[in-house]
Amino acid sequence: MRKAYIVTVALFALAFSLASASDPAPLQDFCVALKDYSDSKSAVFVNGKFCKDPKLVKAEDFFFEGLNNAGNTDNKVGSNVTTVNVDTLPGLNTLGISLARIDFAPYGENPPHTHPLGTEILVVVEGTLFVGFVTSNTENRLFTKTLNKGDVFVFPVGLIHFQLNVGKTKAIAISGLSSQNAGVITIADAVFGSNPPINPDVLTKAFQLDKNVVEELQKEFGDHNY
Ligand SMILES: *[C@@H]1O[C@H](CO)[C@@H](O)[C@H](O)[C@H]1NC(C)=O
Numbered sequence: 096m097r098k099a100y101i102v103t104v105a106l107f108a109l110a111f112s113l114a115s116a117s118d119p120a121p122l123q124d125f126c127v128a129l130k131d132y133s134d135s136k137s138a139v140f141v142n143g144k145f146c147k148d149p150k151l152v153k154a155e156d157f158f159f160e161g162l163n164n165a166g167n168t169d170n171k172v173g174s175n176v177t178t179v180n181v182d183t184l185p186g187l188n189t190l191g192i193s194l195a196r197i198d199f200a201p202y203g204e205n206p207p208h209t210h211p212l213g214t215e216i217l218v219v220v221e222g223t224l225f226v227g228f229v230t231s232n233t234e235n236r237l238f239t240k241t242l243n244k245g246d247v248f249v250f251p252v253g254l255i256h257f258q259l260n261v262g263k264t265k266a267i268a269i270s271g272l273s274s275q276n277a278g279v280i281t282i283a284d285a286v287f288g289s290n291p292p293i294n295p296d297v298l299t300k301a302f303q304l305d306k307n308v309v310e311e312l313q314k315e316f317g318d319h320n321y
Pocket of ligand 1: 165166167168169170174175176
């Protein structure tokens with residue numbers, strides 16, 4: 096009897112821990128992130144960031160301006176992500192949501208990357224994008240789609256995905272993310288541009304490449320100035 100009870104409780108605990116794999120739900124109306132931690136004596140620590148004293152919270156804490164401005168795409172990949180997350184909009188703290196604007200030069204790309212903490216829903220507001228994501232190692236299945244203005248696509252949490260502008264003109268997309276700060280791991284930068292560099296022998300074996308090619312890639316990505 097008692098054993099069955101413990102097993103039931105354990106199963107429930109497991110189910111609930113799986114259900115809260117994304118940002119936890121807030122326990123109060125808001126918890127505006129404190130930017131200045133020297134002011135943290137009057138703060139409450141919840142999860143992630145300190146909350147600003149609610150009496151001191153202003154409309155500005157829930158506000159961000161400038162998403163009408165294009166990011167500068169004059170870089171190696173020809174894209175630029177402007178992120179509106181808890182770091183730039185402190186009122187997002189604990190709310191499990193954020194936003195990004197992605198600008199693409201003609202034929203520019205947002206290279207393969209993952210957001211470890213959030214699912215992304217993207218809408219094309221200008222141009223044409225070829226997008227895709229790859230499922231985990233059980234199949235490594237690739238899903239792709241060509242998106243035009245007004246088209247929407249979802250990139251499930253954690254999966255490697257990309258967006259390529261296949262048009263002759265610039266493109267713009269807006270993304271919603273199911274996290275206050277979904278995180279970004281750009282695959283090429285993380286693997287070939289880590290600091291300090293991963294031992295080339297590790298990457299030579301992993302990618303089945305010539306060591307010279309690995310060292311070339313490490314030179315290319317090492318300085319992060321793409
Ligand atoms: C993105 O655009 C902003 C605003 O123009 C610029 O400050 C930033 O350096 C750009 N980032 C990249 C990676 O090009």
